[in-house]
Amino acid sequence: MRVGTISRAPQQERAIGPSVSWLDRILAAATLISFVAALYLAFVYAPTEAVQGDVQRIFYFHVPIAWLAYLAFFVVFCGSIIYLWKRSEAWDIAARCSAELGVVFTTLVLITGSIWGRPTWGARWAWDARMTSTLILWSVYVVYLMLRAYSTDRQRGARYGAVLGIIGFADVPIVQMSITWWRTLHPAPVVSLEGSGSLPPEMLLALMVSLLAFTLFYVWMLRQRIQVEWLRAEIDAAREANERG
Amino acid sequence: MTPLVNQVGAILWKDLLSELRTRDLLGGMVLFGVLILLIFNFAFDLRIDNVAAVAPGVLWVAFSFAGMLGLARSFVQEKDRGAMDGLLSAPIDRGAIYLAKFLGNVIFMSVVEAVCLPVFTAFFNFGVVSVDVVAIALLGTCGFAAVGTLFSAMAANSRARDVLLPLLVFPISVPVVIAAVEATSSVFAESPLETRIRWLALLGAFDVLFGVLCFAIFDVVVEE
Numbered sequence: 094m095r096v097g098t099i100s101r102a103p104q105q106e107r108a109i110g111p112s113v114s115w116l117d118r119i120l121a122a123a124t125l126i127s128f129v130a131a132l133y134l135a136f137v138y139a140p141t142e143a144v145q146g147d148v149q150r151i152f153y154f155h156v157p158i159a160w161l162a163y164l165a166f167f168v169v170f171c172g173s174i175i176y177l178w179k180r181s182e183a184w185d186i187a188a189r190c191s192a193e194l195g196v197v198f199t200t201l202v203l204i205t206g207s208i209w210g211r212p213t214w215g216a217r218w219a220w221d222a223r224m225t226s227t228l229i230l231w232s233v234y235v236v237y238l239m240l241r242a243y244s245t246d247r248q249r250g251a252r253y254g255a256v257l258g259i260i261g262f263a264d265v266p267i268v269q270m271s272i273t274w275w276r277t278l279h280p281a282p283v284v285s286l287e288g289s290g291s292l293p294p295e296m297l298l299a300l301m302v303s304l305l306a307f308t309l310f311y312v313w314m315l316r317q318r319i320q321v322e323w324l325r326a327e328i329d330a331a332r333e334a335n336e337r338g
Numbered sequence: 339m340t341p342l343v344n345q346v347g348a349i350l351w352k353d354l355l356s357e358l359r360t361r362d363l364l365g366g367m368v369l370f371g372v373l374i375l376l377i378f379n380f381a382f383d384l385r386i387d388n389v390a391a392v393a394p395g396v397l398w399v400a401f402s403f404a405g406m407l408g409l410a411r412s413f414v415q416e417k418d419r420g421a422m423d424g425l426l427s428a429p430i431d432r433g434a435i436y437l438a439k440f441l442g443n444v445i446f447m448s449v450v451e452a453v454c455l456p457v458f459t460a461f462f463n464f465g466v467v468s469v470d471v472v473a474i475a476l477l478g479t480c481g482f483a484a485v486g487t488l489f490s491a492m493a494a495n496s497r498a499r500d501v502l503l504p505l506l507v508f509p510i511s512v513p514v515v516i517a518a519v520e521a522t523s524s525v526f527a528e529s530p531l532e533t534r535i536r537w538l539a540l541l542g543a544f545d546v547l548f549g550v551l552c553f554a555i556f557d558v559v560v561e562e
């Protein structure tokens with residue numbers, strides 16, 4: 094167990110090195126291409142929805158962003174567990190960076206959902222089960238980031254973050270269940286328009302390509318963010334070594 | 339090695355004794371709870387016709403906010419007085435520390451609830467003291483204290499601890515608040531038993547799941 098010092102990761106963990114590798118270049122190019130494709134498919138190719146009109150096209154971004162948010166927090170969960178088990182800083186860095194991305198995605202979900210809700214429901218917020226659960230999810234992981242920021246030293250911050258990462262994720266299904274039950278008792282004034290039956294193939298294609306675009310973006314951005322954190326850790330270690338000797 | 343029960347009892351007794359002698363926290367918690375009820379009277383203008391609808395929410399806001407004061411106490415005092423090192427180097431299970439602090443928090447919150455329920459009945463002329471409500475309050479308190487004790491240990495060792503503790507506890511304990519408020523309101527509305535049982539089951543499941551999880555993970559939080 095390390096106390097206060099940072100281990101230099103062994104060579105195989107440093108596959109994410111400080112220089113931009115060919116994998117990062119490919120990821121960046123693939124992300125760009127799939128985003129362009131997703132934009133075309135969502136705004137031009139996909140047919141206009143009968144009831145909602147063009148506003149429905151937000152769906153092609155809102156839904157993949159939501160799925161990516163859950164993926165990001167699942168990565169936080171796994172990273173937290175493995176960090177507590179192996180005490181390897183790489184996993185803590187991965188968890189923290191994924192949490193940042195998860196908060197960004199969840200914020201976008203809430204904002205795009207609100208934008209979508211205004212013309213379709215007439216309300217920017219509806220306190221329906223899914224929106225409320227997402228808001229709680231958002232606050233749990235914002236608090237995760239604050240906990241890391243308010244920690245007094247790295248190792249403690251990593252441990253506490255891992256604990257919250259595990260407890261927060263374990264709580265998510267219970268929060269959703271309780272809010273859904275609450276909503277069945279007190280029905281919302283507006284009915285959620287998401288998930289209305291099966292999608293025609295063109296819409297499904299647009300959705301899948303958009304999902305691919307955001308997933309590639311997540312992976313690429315996560316790698317970039319982790320690289321920056323490794324650099325920061327190296328600088329801190331060098332600074333500490335300099336101060337000591 | 340003394341049995342776990344004795345270890346928990348020793349630490350719990352120390353905390354209770356310390357509180358009884360200084361009496362600095364419990365009075366404050368109780369008064370805070372009563373003041374919240376008072377503020378809600380102005381916030382909602384609680385008359386007899388609307389009190390049944392808002393009573394569960396008002397009560398649980400009072401319980402959780404007053405409880406938050408008590409949660410902070412459980413580890414901040416130890417840390418500030420340097421007693422935490424003593425506790426950690428004593429030949430006891432780390433889990434015993436968690437259990438003792440958890441029970442202490444449950445006891446303090448229960449005292450606040452035991453005062454607030456009759457006070458509410460008196461202020462608003464609406465009977466809230468019943469076996470059902472007390473049982474729900476106890477289950478909810480256990481759930482709240484289970485996660486609150488763990489997070490209090492974390493917040494005590496961080497900066498801005500007063501701000502951080504409510505931020506940690508409230509989002510995670512949303513199921514407890516929802517279930518407790520809904521169960522209490524189903525008691526007042528005399529809903530079918532099935533509704534009440536569902537919420538009680540959720541409270542019980544939360545208590546067990548997070549009680550075990552927080553107990554198991556507490557070692558990680560206090561390790562040095």
